[in-house]
Amino acid sequence: MASHGSLAARVAACLLPAALAAGEPSLPRGLLLDGAVSGSLAVVVGERGSIWVSRAPTAGWRRADSPTRATLTGVALAPPATEGASGIGWAVGHDAVVLGTRDGGATWTRQHQGENLQDSFLDVLALDARHAIAVGAYGLYLSTRDGGATWERRQVRDGDAHLNRISRSAGGTLFLAGEAGTLLRSRDAGLNWTPLQAPYQGSFHGVLPLDGRTLIAHGLRGHLYRSADEGDTWQEMPPPVVGLLATALRLRSNLILIGGPPRALAVSRDYGRTFSLLPRAPTTAVAELLELPDGSVLALGEAGATPVTLP
Numbered sequence: 001m002a003s004h005g006s007l008a009a010r011v012a013a014c015l016l017p018a019a020l021a022a023g024e025p026s027l028p029r030g031l032l033l034d035g036a037v038s039g040s041l042a043v044v045v046g047e048r049g050s051i052w053v054s055r056a057p058t059a060g061w062r063r064a065d066s067p068t069r070a071t072l073t074g075v076a077l078a079p080p081a082t083e084g085a086s087g088i089g090w091a092v093g094h095d096a097v098v099l100g101t102r103d104g105g106a107t108w109t110r111q112h113q114g115e116n117l118q119d120s121f122l123d124v125l126a127l128d129a130r131h132a133i134a135v136g137a138y139g140l141y142l143s144t145r146d147g148g149a150t151w152e153r154r155q156v157r158d159g160d161a162h163l164n165r166i167s168r169s170a171g172g173t174l175f176l177a178g179e180a181g182t183l184l185r186s187r188d189a190g191l192n193w194t195p196l197q198a199p200y201q202g203s204f205h206g207v208l209p210l211d212g213r214t215l216i217a218h219g220l221r222g223h224l225y226r227s228a229d230e231g232d233t234w235q236e237m238p239p240p241v242v243g244l245l246a247t248a249l250r251l252r253s254n255l256i257l258i259g260g261p262p263r264a265l266a267v268s269r270d271y272g273r274t275f276s277l278l279p280r281a282p283t284t285a286v287a288e289l290l291e292l293p294d295g296s297v298l299a300l301g302e303a304g305a306t307p308v309t310l311p
Helices: 004-009
Strands: 032-038 041-046 051-055 061-063 072-077 089-093 097-101 109-113 121-126 132-136 141-144 163-168 174-178 182-186 204-209 215-219 224-227 247-250 256-259 266-268 286-291 297-301 304-307
Touching (some): 041 072, 041 089, 041 297, 089 121, 089 132, 174 215, 182 204, 204 247, 215 247, 256 286
Parallel strands (some): 032 286, 032 297, 072 121
Antiparallel strands (some): 072 089, 089 097, 097 109, 132 141, 174 182, 174 204, 204 215, 256 266, 286 297
16 A cells, blocks of 8 residues: 555655745645645645644745654644634644644644554544544544543454545535545544445545535545445546546635646546546655645645646
């Protein structure tokens, strides 16, 4: 499986300077693996515990002090519409670490450190200011309902398949995607998880909800599927590229982007029914796609944060 961790192992250990050509806003550099946006706040994370924060409308990036040197693989910010959510967020990563912020990413504290440092988180989702779920390798699943003061560990699937990504639809339904055909759905904020009939038994790297019913599932070797009934049935889609489809993003314009391999960023203009390759895609592997408050899009990965030219 090509996880966030294996991507980290393939690149140099040192971070590059946070600068672009003269006249362009500086962007985070070094290996970046995830990002999150809430209102005017954007946060990206990556290797060696790096955390970068930007606040619109200035859109400049500042590197925050981090209490860990472990690679951070996931970050989530509480939705701005939820009560008390302003500035609340979590970051997770290797060494079984969970970090929390209550001031919009300016400062971070270590909220959880698992006893087994071989445990690795791969993603985190903030449902509100108090409730978050973190998932990861070998079935790792932790949740908090008190803002991170305590974390409960559970097993939500038989076996120890990696749980690669957790996502939520506009209607509040949660989805888990992972190895060995793992697709799970929860309609009660993660209290109970129901296995979905997977269209193939390989690794899924994400489920992208487009609305209350329509989903895109993506994974290894270009496997791409679309569902119009919240995951009860799936239609296989022609792959835009044969390679790891690591991430997908629905833009506010309803364009859908999907990417992973170098030079292989694809776009859909028909709500995920077909995809075509963008002519000017990042030249290195992409781990995550992020739409900023001003509508610009960044590809996060081996080359740091790279602006995406949209059609």
